[in-house]
Amino acid sequence: MSEPAKRITDIGPPPYEKFLHPLIKKNYGKWLYHERPAPGVLCHISETGDKLYTVRAATPRLLSIQTIRMFADLADKYSGGYLRFTSRNNVEFLLDNPDNIEPLKKELLAAGFLVGGTNNSISNIVHTQGWIHCHSAATDASGIVKAVMDALHDHFTESKLPAKLRIALACCLNMCGAVHCSDIAILGVHRKPPKIKRDVLSKVCEIPTLISSCPTGAIRPATFEGKPSVEVIEEQCMYCANCYTVCPAMTLNDPDNDGLSIWVGGKVSNARSAPRFSKLAVPFLPNNPPRWPEVVDAVVNIVDVYARNARKFERMGEWIDRIGWPRFFELTGIEFTRYHIDDFKHAGTTFARSAHLKF
Amino acid sequence: MAVPLETLVEEIYKMVVDLQGKKNVRAMSLTKAMIDKYGAGEVNKEDCKHAIRQLIDSGRCVYGYYGGESFITIPRKEEAASG
Amino acid sequence: MGDDTKSNTKLLDELEKGPWPSFVTEMKKAAETNPMAKDLLGQLELSYEERIGHWKHGGIVGVMGYGGGVIGRYSDVPEKFPNVAHFHTLRINHPSGWFYTSEALRKLCDIWERHGSGLTNMHGSTGDIIFLGTKTNELEPVFQELTQAGFDLGGSGSVLRTPSCCVGQARCEWACYDTMATCDSLTRAYQDEIHRPAFPYKFKIKCSGCANDCVAAIARADLSVIGTWKDDIQQDDAAVSEYAAAGLDIQKDVCDHCPTKCMQWDGKKLAINNRECVRCMHCINVMPKALKPGKEKGATLLIGAKAPIMQGALLSSVLIPFVPAAELLDTIKELVSRIWDFWSEYGNNRERVGELIQRIGMPAFLDAIGLDPVPEMVTAPRDNPYIFFQTKEDGQETK
Ligand code: SF4
Ligand code: SF4
Ligand code: SF4
Ligand code: SF4
Numbered sequence: 001m002s003e004p005a006k007r008i009t010d011i012g013p014p015p016y017e018k019f020l021h022p023l024i025k026k027n028y029g030k031w032l033y034h035e036r037p038a039p040g041v042l043c044h045i046s047e048t049g050d051k052l053y054t055v056r057a058a059t060p061r062l063l064s065i066q067t068i069r070m071f072a073d074l075a076d077k078y079s080g081g082y083l084r085f086t087s088r089n090n091v092e093f094l095l096d097n098p099d100n101i102e103p104l105k106k107e108l109l110a111a112g113f114l115v116g117g118t119n120n121s122i123s124n125i126v127h128t129q130g131w132i133h134c135h136s137a138a139t140d141a142s143g144i145v146k147a148v149m150d151a152l153h154d155h156f157t158e159s160k161l162p163a164k165l166r167i168a169l170a171c172c173l174n175m176c177g178a179v180h181c182s183d184i185a186i187l188g189v190h191r192k193p194p195k196i197k198r199d200v201l202s203k204v205c206e207i208p209t210l211i212s213s214c215p216t217g218a219i220r221p222a223t224f225e226g227k228p229s230v231e232v233i234e235e236q237c238m239y240c241a242n243c244y245t246v247c248p249a250m251t252l253n254d255p256d257n258d259g260l261s262i263w264v265g266g267k268v269s270n271a272r273s274a275p276r277f278s279k280l281a282v283p284f285l286p287n288n289p290p291r292w293p294e295v296v297d298a299v300v301n302i303v304d305v306y307a308r309n310a311r312k313f314e315r316m317g318e319w320i321d322r323i324g325w326p327r328f329f330e331l332t333g334i335e336f337t338r339y340h341i342d343d344f345k346h347a348g349t350t351f352a353r354s355a356h357l358k359f
Numbered sequence: 360m361a362v363p364l365e366t367l368v369e370e371i372y373k374m375v376v377d378l379q380g381k382k383n384v385r386a387m388s389l390t391k392a393m394i395d396k397y398g399a400g401e402v403n404k405e406d407c408k409h410a411i412r413q414l415i416d417s418g419r420c421v422y423g424y425y426g427g428e429s430f431i432t433i434p435r436k437e438e439a440a441s442g
Numbered sequence: 443m444g445d446d447t448k449s450n451t452k453l454l455d456e457l458e459k460g461p462w463p464s465f466v467t468e469m470k471k472a473a474e475t476n477p478m479a480k481d482l483l484g485q486l487e488l489s490y491e492e493r494i495g496h497w498k499h500g501g502i503v504g505v506m507g508y509g510g511g512v513i514g515r516y517s518d519v520p521e522k523f524p525n526v527a528h529f530h531t532l533r534i535n536h537p538s539g540w541f542y543t544s545e546a547l548r549k550l551c552d553i554w555e556r557h558g559s560g561l562t563n564m565h566g567s568t569g570d571i572i573f574l575g576t577k578t579n580e581l582e583p584v585f586q587e588l589t590q591a592g593f594d595l596g597g598s599g600s601v602l603r604t605p606s607c608c609v610g611q612a613r614c615e616w617a618c619y620d621t622m623a624t625c626d627s628l629t630r631a632y633q634d635e636i637h638r639p640a641f642p643y644k645f646k647i648k649c650s651g652c653a654n655d656c657v658a659a660i661a662r663a664d665l666s667v668i669g670t671w672k673d674d675i676q677q678d679d680a681a682v683s684e685y686a687a688a689g690l691d692i693q694k695d696v697c698d699h700c701p702t703k704c705m706q707w708d709g710k711k712l713a714i715n716n717r718e719c720v721r722c723m724h725c726i727n728v729m730p731k732a733l734k735p736g737k738e739k740g741a742t743l744l745i746g747a748k749a750p751i752m753q754g755a756l757l758s759s760v761l762i763p764f765v766p767a768a769e770l771l772d773t774i775k776e777l778v779s780r781i782w783d784f785w786s787e788y789g790n791n792r793e794r795v796g797e798l799i800q801r802i803g804m805p806a807f808l809d810a811i812g813l814d815p816v817p818e819m820v821t822a823p824r825d826n827p828y829i830f831f832q833t834k835e836d837g838q839e840t841k
Contacts, residue, residue: 383791385600385639385640385642385791386638386639386640387640387642387786387787391787408640411638412638415507415509415638416506416507418506421502421504422502422504422508422509422510422599422638422639423501423502424501424502424504424509424510424514424598424599424639425499425501428599428600428643428791428792429509429510429599429600429601429639430639432502434502435502
């Protein structure tokens with residue numbers, strides 16, 4: 001180690017005030033309303049009369065330092081060096097001069113970053129790490145997101161849906177992010193309990209730790225060729241990969257049995273109806289890289305049927321509330337199966353317990 | 360406080376060593392064990408927190424982390440090199 | 443391995459086609475100068491060929507003194523891709539609201555160019571800046587350079603995860619409290635809880651300025667702070683008429699969507715029965731010039747959201763219906779200290795606070811943290827008769 005600089009800890013993030021555009025500092029808490037001059041462009045108007053323009057562009061979430069530097073250069077050129085990222089991985093440039101909007105948009109588009117994501121559009125897909133970085137991923141994340149958004153990109157650059165539509169993707173049941181409350185959620189699933197590499201297990205894993213790692217108590221001690229080992233009570237396994245996390249001999253990843261499921265009608269916002277979970281639409285689709293055509297088709301179909309049938313302001317779940325689930329399955333052509341009927345704890349809450357039926 | 364910090368540090372260290380490989384022990388379990396051992400009047404949560412901090416900052420103990428759950432353990436050579 | 447990245451990524455190349463910005467292009471940009479990024483590309487191509495991941499978890503890497511902020515990762519094919527044999531990720535605490543200057547971003551890029559893969563996520567699910575992948579021996583140097591530059595690591599493991607918030611008053615007219623200041627103050631107050639694991643499992647705090655809940659607090663935060671107001675919606679009748687004149691169908695687009703049907707429009711005048719308004723934000727979202735949250739602003743505190751692992755997903759539920767904005771920070775601090783005390787002591791390993799409440803029951807949880815039951819906590823009183831009546835020591839029944 002070169003100069004032993006004093007080790008600094010526990011300083012927390014840099015103070016955000018340092019990073020605020022002077023116009024934002026001046027009008028902090030004074031915004032009156034906003035307008036949407038064009039897709040991907042917002043104009044916030046303050047009680048002081050000041051106007052702040054935001055230009056929003058999609059990013060793939062996974063960004064190289066080269067691209068971040070390019071964003072920094074664009075910010076210097078057009079927005080006084082001020083920019084931010086959104087909770088859905090878009091980048092936003094904060095401008096005080098409306099004349100800069102068009103040239104900035106042009107440069108972003110030329111560099112391959114679509115402008116949009118505002119109002120009743122499909123914004124960027126919130127997603128997880130997938131094969132790029134996670135050990136328990138049942139599928140990739142970025143690749144599916146790319147393929148799905150390629151197919152839906154005009155819903156990002158234009159605002160033509162009845163309401164906003166939020167898509168999210170998680171590559172295993174751990175669901176990093178608020179995937180389970182999305183209009184459309186794409187979820188990677190394992191479908192088989194871990195296969196135990198018995199020959200190496202006792203060498204690479206601590207058995208007590210392994211046994212206690214299983215949240216459902218599905219792993220119990222056993223012996224294999226005279227050595228301590230484990231076995232899995234298969235009915236108790238819910239494929240969470242905790243065991244694989246502590247012990248690489250508990251292999252869960254499986255090219256043929258891993259795949260994707262699709263869930264619909266969740267929301268986080270309280271606007272109109274209360275927040276709610278997404279519900280199962282498609283129990284299983286195969287893992288088919290590099291472009292996952294089955295998943296793309298299924299998502300596009302759901303979006304199209306929704307766009308054709310929902311009324312203004314109706315989010316996916318609100319539209320389904322109105323038409324009913326039987327009609328949702330009919331309109332989308334998705335098959336209703338035994339997997340759609342809940343059989344986990346407290347399952348009855350989703351049963352139809354009235355004679356209110358639509359035909 | 361009746362139990363000197365150094366004693367607490369050593370006792371906690373001993374417990375971490377004993378449980379190594381058997382059970383992932385978290386800060387609260389160590390704290391509870393010390394309070395059980397010496398009595399609530401003799402040690403408190405803050406004392407234990409300081410003792411644990413000392414073990415961690417000196418590098419005698421480290422935090423481990425699996426599947427979202429953290430625990431305290433002794434340093435060992437890097438994980439997952441085999442398998 | 444091989445030298446020519448281009449010919450080696452036949453499947454991934456397919457993902458450079460199409461209009462949406464491509465993560466593969468990003469990886470290739472980094473791979474031009476960075477051997478880690480290059481091997482990452484190679485290993486990912488292998489995953490695409492085999493339809494299987496190639497990572498192993500590693501539990502004991504981190505920076506000295508911290509129990510969080512680094513996610514250990516190892517390749518299970520290190521002989522093929524030696525540069526990602528270790529590929530640990532750092533979580534870096536983002537500034538509130540994810541605002542940056544170009545200068546700050548360049549500083550981060552320079553550090554990551556020297557010490558890691560040159561790949562990032564802006565940002566990870568929890569909100570942190572993610573530095574994607576480096577070797578064990580780079581962790582301490584990158585940490586030191588980060589802190590010199592004014593950045594610190596965020597949380598991972600059984601800690602307070604990096605709190606996050608919506609833009610709030612920085613750029614949103616609807617924010618009912620200062621989300622960024624609240625988030626920032628909490629983050630600074632709880633550095634120890636973020637860096638040194640002492641909880642049974644993770645704890646998340648998320649701050650949204652209004653019920654639109656742009657950071658999904660209600661779906662994923664153990665403590666969800668959601669802005670609201672207590673008095674009447676601020677209404678500008680002239681502006682309402684302007685919307686009507688501009689063609690907005692106030693009956694159909696506003697009143698008919700009001701969840702409590704508390705709005706009436708007679709073609710000239712909009713009347714809101716504020717006593718029945720549930721502060722859902724719909725009418726305000728549709729007519730931002732005419733309607734605004736009331737003047738008596740603050741937040742609702744809700745408890746217990748989580749994703750499905752282990753016992754099924756939960757949404758947060760109301761704990762304190764309204765805290766005035768001026769008292770918010772102190773109330774949150776007092777509340778979390780009581781919650782953490784109880785949960786740290788009685789929570790099982792890997793038990794989120796929402797699951798603890800399910801196990802012991804909300805009334806017992808309220809007793810434990812010293813809160814009185816209020817009707818805003820439920821959508822309806824219980825409908826089963828299995829009441830466990832309690833008696834106090836003096837023989838009187840408790841409420
Ligand atoms: S959702 Fe699962 S596989 Fe995907 S990043 Fe999160 S924990 Fe990993
Ligand atoms: S995958 Fe999860 S539930 Fe199944 S055995 Fe492993 S730890 Fe247990
Ligand atoms: S949560 Fe509400 S206050 Fe915060 S940014 Fe979204 S709309 Fe604005
Ligand atoms: S905020 Fe929601 S509940 Fe209240 S008046 Fe407006 S639409 Fe109705």
